[in-house]
Amino acid sequence: MSEIWAKSVDEKNNNKIVTLAHHVSDVLKVFEFFKKKFSDNQFILNAVEIAIFFHDLGKVLPSFQIKTLGNIGYYPRDVVYEIPHSLFSVFWINIDKLKEKLNSEKYLNYIISAIAYHHWRDNFDEIISLENKQLKQVCEKVIYEWKEKLKENLVKEFEKLSGFDEYKELIDINMTWLKAILNHRLFVNLAVPPYKFDYHPLRGEVKKEWIFISGVLQRCDHFASWCEEEGAEEELENVEINAPEREYIIKAISSRIGDNAWQFKELEKCSAKNTILIAPTGYGKTEFAFLWSSGEKLFYTLPLRASVNNTFERAKNAFGCNKTGLLHSDAEVYLLDKNLxxxxxxxxxxxxxxxxxxxxxxxxxxxxxxxxxxxxxERVFVSLSYSRIAIDEIQAYSPKACAIIVKFLEWIHKMGGKFLLMTATMPKFVIDYFKDVIPDFYENVNSINIYEKEKDAFSKLYKHKIKLNLIKTKNEQFEIPDEMVREILQKAKNNKRILVILNTVGFAQSVYDKLKNNANEQLKKRIFLIHSRYTLKDRENKEFDYINSEFKNPKTENVGKILVATQVVEASLDIDADVLYTEICPLDCLVQRMGRILRRYIYQNNEVVNKSNNEKFNLDKPFRAFEKEFQNEPNINVLVFNNENLQSGGQRVYTKELINLSLAWLWKVRDNQSNLGGLLDKTFQQEFADNGVEEFFRMEFADLILVQQNNKKKGKKGKGENKESVYNSLLFSHDWLAKLDQVEIELSEYDKYILVTLFYSTMKKDGRYLKDFYNTLIVLNSGLMSDKKSEAEEIFREICSVQIIPKNKFEEFKKDIQEFIKTIEQSGENKKMLFTQFKKDVLSKHIVMHFYLKDLEPVYNKLTTEIEIDNKWKRRLKHWLSGVYLSYNFVYDNEKGLIRAEKKESKKDSFII
Incomplete structure (x- = not known):
């Protein structure tokens, strides 16, 4: 017999062979540790064990042994006939005996599918859904030449495994299926994949058991393979590292927030349930999530990488360094930077x-x-079936992405996992969807609304006073007026921290330039800029400096400074400033931006506490933090540009619907806070159809605009049908904006919550924003499944972004690559860390993410024409630099980030965060 290899691992230049029996044994050992998570369904666990035992039988194929793994002594000797080994595995299982053993054809199909597709490849479609020449040739070779020898190889190989005799006797040639392929039967009809919507058997809902069997097989197989490749089989037991005890977490959190904090009181009611938490910014939602994990596995997600890194550091303090992991696209670079x-x-x-x-x-x-x-x-779904997932700042996602998130959570609920949704500004349509899809919603989901629980206190706490500023523009050019620039600089000179948030990178850069050009030499050093168009290295340095030093919460020093930024500072970043200047944005985003201002003032135990000096104020009467700090001056300045789009990003950043409705609601609340609660009650009494929304706006906003009868079609419609739409007038007419200029509005913390709720509750479903949300859900609920993970990621992000190297960085980039190659060649390479090291030492210093552009040149092509590289490094660099382009339209400035090469920037040149 010929020994069957499962892997040929190049470890420190010495070939390490892992036989098939050894690999299957390792996967089964991992399963023994993993299945401790599941004890309630022994039948499914048995099905998983069977799938693990048989999953790699297809590695008996000669071409896989000789060509793929280099097992040159293998017999039969052949390198011509090949198909993916996972597909080949199903031809070596005695289906009839397995069916008898299971006494269930349903579970048989699940097992076969899990085995055949545990390593899905992009080319599987052409093999399984069409008559495939290669597949037929392999089947012929087995039937007429290889069958006895390959079976002998398998039987002898599995004799090395002790036990499992009942499974070993099922290893046999599946002649029925081999002949079926030769008789024009498609592979997809023998083993149904769980990834294709157009395969009829899956047009219904994919079964939980199917997901479970496939997911556990994938988790165990991938982990065993990683241990084998690392030469660290002692790690097999760490497929699921034990969570810290609940008492450990409670002690760590209580040392930070105290034993009597609201988080502990609320935890008692919801630790065993799905939970929706609505609480003000800076109110300790993160600590609540840590406690809510209750000693179970926790996935904690945030929208931005900077806030993920920050939360990761906090999580290590709560759970322990050896219990906390980090995942994002550049996590390995961040970890290498932080850890020697x-x-x-x-x-x-x-x-x-x-x-x-x-x-x-x-x-x-x-x-x-x-x-x-x-x-x-399946690997992700099965992991979340016994875990908890916390989603922070759901409002920060686009409506399409939000629809994908709620569908994801619907699946997790079906699988048995638990979710926690947290935000200061929860969109009502999200909760409405969950009410529709989660049976017995109020029994299965616990809602915690801190605003309502502390309504009396939050109604008296005023941190922010808004001033609306209508700014005239010329030829769509966006510019902050000179008098406002002087105002910002003067406040910084008076030792105030100023935060300026603009909607596009181009505008942020121009405002930064204007502020620096007009500042004195001393203040210039304390004007900072941050956005997403920096290299990874530069951005991480700036984020660390600004978040942990210059604008750290709470403010303790009496030094004026200015931070100009885009939306990257909008959510989840714990910064504290005194005054905000911001472009108009949707109400929920505006509330998030305001949350960075006077963040040091918090409500705690029936008092307001200034964390800067621990000064406390009672709430027997309204407390105005802005009045104490600024003698009643506004500390939130909202910039509205008097042009078609009202803000620099046009409708690429925020739709006109969101912007105009936000302004309308700010006008409504200017001197009408006392009626907000009544309006909220009114909107919750019934689900508005779009005609109901129109009537609501006619009653509440008619005095903002001039509503006249449309006489052009007089006589053609019945009475009342020719009324001009107030809703549409707000969206498409700007005559009413003049009424907003210089309007000042005091907002309590409770007012902000009510405003955002009203904003979302009265939005038309056929408007652009909600239409995106509901249309996406319609598609998802129809059973859409993505062929590739990369395709699913692009749909979620809604952005076709590319990695570019600006033209003025190419020479430095070229030198860094040459130096990297030289260093590796001299020191000896560690292949397992080579790309990570390249990413850290080279790519992180030169690559900037941007939307797809024309006139891009693959940087690999340019590189290989200018420097001499041997074939080994050419192969590596071709792979590493795939998707990286050289741009001649942009240059890079270490201070300002990515800027266009042209001196003048048109409206179209402004690019979004």
Whole structure:
């Protein structure tokens, strides 16, 4: 017989062979540790064990042994006939005997599917759904030449495994299926894949048991393979690292927030349930999420990488460094930068990718695209079936992404996992959807609304006073007026921290320039800029400096400074400033931006506490923090530009619907706070159809605009049908904007909550924003499944972004690559860390993310024409630099980030965060 290899691992230049029996044994050992998470369904666990035992039988194929693994002594000798080994595995199982053993054809189909597709490849479609020449040739070779020898190889190989005799006797040639392929039967009709919507058997809902069997097989197989490749089989037991005890977490959190904090009081009611938490910014939602995990596995997601890194550091303090993982696109670079132990950093990142840590902090795009169920979704779904997932700042996602998130959470609920939604500004349509899809919603989901629980206190706490500023523009050019620039600089000179948030990078850069050009030499050093169009290295340095130093919460020093930024500082970043100047944005975003201002003032135990000096104020009467700090001057200045789009991003950033409705509601509340509660009650009494929304706006906003009878079609319609739409007038007419200029509005913390709720509750479903949300759900509910994970990620992000190297960085980039190659060649390479090291030492210093552009040149092509590289490095660089382009339209400035090469920037040149 010929020994069957499962892997040929190049470890420190010495070939390490892992036989098939050894690999299956390792996967079964991992399963023994993993299945402790499940004890309620022994039948499914048995099905998983069977799938693990048979999953790699197809590696008996000669071409896989000789060509793929280099097992040159293998017999039969052949390298011509090949198909993916996972598909070949199903031809070596005695289906009839297995069916008898299971006494269930349903579970038989699940097992066969899990085995055949545990390593899905992009080319599987052409093999399984069409008559495939290669597949037929392999079947012929087995039937007429190889069958006895390959069966002998398998039987002898599995004799090395002790026990499992009942499974070994099922290893046999499946002649029925081999002949079926030769008789024009499609493979897809023998083994149904769980990834294709157009396959009839899956037009119904994919079964939970199917997901479970496939997902556990994938988790165990991937983890065993990682241990084997690392030469660390002692790690097999760490497929699921034990979570810290609940008491440990409570002690760590209580040392930070105190034993009597609201988080502990609320936890008693919801620790065993799905939970929706609505609480003000800076109110300790993160600590609540840590406590809510209750000693179970926790996935904690946030929208932005900077806030993920920050929360990861906080999570380590709560759960322990050896219990906390990190996942985002550049996590390994961040970990290497923070940890001198390179091996430890890579292990931490790999264990995070394996989902092994009991706490994993990540960006949402690492998980939510799996709502589209691309290949490998079962691995994530099964992991979340026994876990908890916390979603922070759901309002920060686009309506399409939000629809994908709620669909993802619907799946997690079906699988048995639990979710926690947290935000200061919860969109009502999200809760409405959950009420429709989660049976017995009020029994299965606990809602905590801190605003309502502390209504009396939050109604008296005023941190912010808004001033609306209508700014005239010329030729669509966006510019802050000179008098406002002087105002900002003067406040900074008076030792105030100023935060300026603009909607596009181009506008942020121009405002930054204007402020610096008009500041004195001393203040110039304290004017900062941050946005998303920096290299990874520059942005991380700036984020660390600004968040942890210059604008750290709470403000303790009496030094004036200015931070100009885009939406990257809008949510989840714990910064504290005194005054905000912001472009108009949707109400929920505006509330998030306001949350960075006077963040040091918090409500705690029936008092307002200034964390800067621990000064306390009672709430027997309204407390106005802005009045104490600024003698009643506005500390929130909203800039509205008097042109078609009202803000610099046009409708690429925020739709006109969101902007105009936000302004209308701000006008409504200017001197009418006392009636907000009544309006909220009115909107919750009934679900508005769009005609109901129109009537509501006619009653509440008619005095904002001039509503006249449309006489053009007089006599053609019945009475009342020719009324001009107030809703549409607000969206498409700007005559009413003049009424907003210089309007000042005091908002309590409770007012902000009411405003945002009203804003979302009275939005038309056929408007652009909600239409995106509901249309996406219609498609998802129809059963859409994505063919590739990358495709699912693009749909979730809604952005076709590319990695570019600006033209003025190319020479430095070229030199860094040459230096990297030289260093590796001299020191000896560690292949397992080579790309990570390249990403850290080279790519992080030069690449900037941007929307897809024309006139891009693949940087690899340019590189290989200018420097001499041997073939080994050419192969590596071609792979590493795939999708990286050289741009001649942009240059890079270390201070300002990515800027256009042209001196003048037109409206079209402004680019979004």
């Amino acid at each position: 132990d390179e091996t430890g950093s890579i292990k931490l990142y790999e264990l995070s990718k394996q989902l092994s840590y009991p706490v994993i902090v990540s960006t949402g795009d690492q998980f939510f695209p799996y709502a589209l169920r691309p290949p490998g979704f």
